[in-house]
Amino acid sequence: MLTFPSTHPYVTTPTKGRGLQQLAVSVLFCVCIYVLLEVCASLGSAWWWSLYHSPSGTLQLHRCQSDGEGDWSIGLFKGTSPFHLLPLEHVAPNLNTKRSWPISNPVLTCSHIHDEPSSFVADPFLWPMNDGKTMYLLYESKSVRTGQGDIGAAVSHDGGLTFHHLAVVLDEPWHLSYPFLVKDKDQIYMIPEGSKSGTLRLYRAESFPTRWVLDRVLIEEPLIDASPFMHDGLWWMFASNRNEKSSKNCREMEIWFSANLKGPWQRHAQSPIRQWQQGSRSAGRPIMYKDDLYRFGQDCTRTYGHRVRAFKVKTLNAERYEEEEVPFEVTGTLREGVDWNSLRQHHFDAHEISDGQWIAAMDGDKYVSDYLLWGRLRRTGTLLLISLVCSAAAAGILWLYSNGCWSSSLKASTTGTQDVTCSPSHLKSLIQRCKQCVKCWVACFSSTLPAGSFLEQAGILSLILWYVRTWSGNPAALPLDNQYSKFSIVVMSYDARILTLQAFVQHYQHCASVGEIVVVWNKGPPPDPQKDLKSTGFVPVRIRVEDLNSMNNRFKPDPDIRNRGVLMLDDDIVLPCADLERGFAAWREHPERITGYFPRLLEGDPPQYQCIWSCEKYTYDKGQYNVVLAGAAFMDKDYVFGLYSSHINHQGREYVDRVFNCDDLLLNYLLASQLPGNAVRQHAQYVRPTKRLDVGKLTSIRLSGGGSFGSVRHNCTRDFASLFGNPLLGRVYPFDWGGLGKPTCGPSWLGCVFI
Known part of the structure; x- marks a missing residue:
């Protein structure tokens, strides 16, 4: 049973049995206020989710306006065959741009669409040019204004790493999607899905890819996702027919054939050749690979557009069709609800761009239909229910308590006395009681749990991580100039902190832009990532064992770190994924800086570090800073690690090894020393977190420090x-x-706790 130490100065000795009653009221009061605030935030989520924090901290309107149909985006994949492709961020060596190191999928989202507000982009068709660098992309863009699909076009001049939306190039009174591109006699045509018009139409490019005119109606049937191709001297077409009831559930596929692209077209004798959900509806361009014909189909068994399946065509002629399914799976990390294509992929368009090299565009969604809407309603409803119950209970209890009726009413109920005299109390005293309640609980945990015990680490960490995940969620990655990227987390730890590290890995592997976690292991038998750290494999976890237990180890150059951007993070710091995304975007704007969440201000000559644990409060009160601690900070691994390990920092590294502390202060002095003599340029940048918890304050096991922590830090600032x-x-x-x-x-x- 959890007991409160009676000797603690913040624990009030009960008077006439009211001490615990007052404490319970205070706790309930605190909980109710917090839950009500969360309800207000949740009720405003429909507005808030349409915005995102720009790196500079101001709110900008996001062009995407998601609806219940999903959050589809488009990514690019490269590899040696259409069946062995890697997402851009996994291609080696890294594919970098001016804003991304490396560039990461998705390469096109609804935020790219500037001329017509869009809910999502999907159904991509690539058109590579002969120069090897330029390629065009046509796709469906769902209009927010009309609620129907239009056809958009984008161009890339760097081999598909970045795309620029050109325009919405085709808009009809009916829904359009699946803009299939085909070339016949040196003329480029497009056959979009427009089955609500009741026909299948052929459009001719007058000025590719932005100007299209109707060439003719190919077939007087409402065909869906028509995919024509040339094979053995004839034109063939896979399509679904809206007139067939089974087509609504992706269960129907027909074959048509013709001697010419422009017709006349004839239905295959076996049509419909497929009538079940696993792979019937077309999912992209049929391809030839090693002299075999392959087609791709949608699997709609779990939800619409759940995944893409591949089929090898064994027989195709005017009388007979036969196919067999072959293995096909997108390579890459697929964290459900986190990665952009983790739950749905329903379109695949592959091209051989050179001998043995393939590139493919694929769409994806991290939500199923109506996921966003129902997720918001569930969260809001749960919070509202909790707050109503909590408020009803609190109203009665607080009324009794505030009028001094608690003990009197109990006495009256037992003696039958009708006259109860109540004296009002002040709200200020109730708020003070709430503060004492928080202090009491901290003291309670500190005094009742053995230092470093399993309960102390596992129990408190589980509670903290539940809190952060429940109230922060897993937001999407933030783009910079419509480009996404990945970063690596570098964390230093040792055997006495294994439970802390386990919780660390489980939390941060669910953040969208985390590409890998590197554990710098300073002491003790190294852990197994899967067995000891419970790594799910969503994000690679690598243990780098060090020979010497040194605080300098985390800044050691490591060619095996995948990404240029590194988040240096202590294993006892808990930050929501949303705050990591904002910090990463801010760092990408100024990669020469360290960008982090713990500011400090060092003043004087020589500088003073006398505030010890109240340094952050002192810094905020001053309204300015000149140090960002490396316990939670983004940095450029090439620049920072190289500078820290260079000969000019030889004395600094020896000093850190001698005191086993101050590596974060040394880094700031080192970076600032490389700036020009004026104070215009910055070496460090602060990002305000929404939530930030330091688990180290609840445990006695630390990376560095001790009883002389303050004096050591003071000496460091003076000597550096x-x-x-x-x-x-x-x-x-x-x-x-x-x-x-x-x-x-x-x-x-x-200290400063962001909750």
């Missing part, structure tokens, strides 16, 4: 200033709160 010429003197940066407001910090024992 002497070593580097005090480059932080006069170099201060004002805070940008990112539209979230200045944080509120508690007393020194609690």
Whole structure:
């Protein structure tokens, strides 16, 4: 049973049995206020989710306006065959752009569409040009204004790494999608899905890819996702027919053939040749690979567009058709609800661009239909129900308590007395009681659980991670200039912190832009990522064992780190994925800086570090900073690791090894020393977190520090200033709160807690 230490100064000794009653009221009061605030935030989520935080911290309207049909985007894949393809971020060596290191899927989203607000983009068809660099992409863009699909076009001049939306190039009174591109006699044609018109139409490019005119009606049938191709001297076409009831569930496929693309077309004798959900409806362009014909079909068994299946055509003639399914799977990390294509993929378009090299466009969605809508309603409804029950209970209890009726009413109920005298109390005392409640619980955990015990680490960590995941969610990655990227997490740990590290891995492997986790193992038998850290394999986890237990190890150059962007993170720091995404986007704007979540201000000559645990509060009160600690900070691995390990920092590294501390302060002095003498350029940048929890305050097992922590840090600032010429003197940066407001910090024992 959890007991409160009676000697703790914040625990009030019960008077006439009211102490625990008052404490219970205070706890209930705190919970109710917080839940009500969360309800308000949830009710505003429909507006909030249509916005995202720009790296500078201001809110910008996001052009995407998701609806119940999904959040489809388009990605590119490269490889040595259409059946062995890698997403762009996994291609080696890294494919980099000016904003992404490496570039990451998706390469085209509804936020690219600037001329017509879009809900999603899907059904991509590539058209590579002969120069090897230029390629065009046509796709469906669902219009927010009309609620129907239009055909959009985009161009890439760097081999498909980045795409620029040109325009909506075809808009009809009916829904359009699946803009199949085909070339016949040096003329490019498009056959979009427009079955609601009741016909299948052929459009001719007058100025590819932006100007199209109707050439003719090919077939007077409402065919869906028609896919024509030339084979053995005839034109063939896979399609579904809207007139067939089974076509609504992706269960029907027909074959048509003709001597000419422009017809006349004849239905195959075996049509419909397929009538079940696994692969009937077309899912992209049929291809020839190693002299065999393959087609791709949608699997709609779990949900519409669940996945793509591949089929090898064994027999195709005017009388007979035969096929067999072959293995086909998209390579890459698919974290459900996190990665852009984790739950649905329903279109695949592959091209051989050179001998033995293939490129493919594929669409994907991380939600099933109506997932976003129902997810918001469930969360809001749950919070509202909790708040109503909580408020009803609190109303009665607080009324009794605030009027001094608690003990009197109990006495009256037992003695039958009707006259109960109540005296009002002040709300200020109730709020003070709430503060004491928080202090009491911290003291309670600290005194009742053995330091470093399983309960201390596993129990508290589980509670914290549940809180962060429940109220923060797993937001999508944030693009910069419509480009996505990945970063690596580097964390340092040792055997006494295995439970902390386990919770760390389980939490951060669900963040969208995390490409890998590298554990710098300083001491003890190294853990197994799957067995000891419970890694699911969603994100690669690599253990790098060090010979020497040194705080310098985390800045050691490592050619095996996949990504240029590195998030240096202590294993006891818990941040929501949304805050990581905002920080990563901010760092990508200024990769020469370290960008993080723990600011400090060092003043004077020599500088002073006398605030010890209240340094962050002191920094916020001053309104400016000049240090960002490396316990949670993004940095350029090539620049920072190279500089830290260079000869100019030889004395600094020896100093850190001697005191086993201050590597984060050393990094700031080192980076600031490389800037010009003026104070215009920044070496560090702060990003305000929405939630941030330091588990280290709840456990006695730390990476560094101890009883002399404050004095060691003070000596470090003085000695580093002497070593580097005090480059932080006069170099201060004002805070940008990112539209979230200045944080509120508690007393020194609690620090600044973002909850």
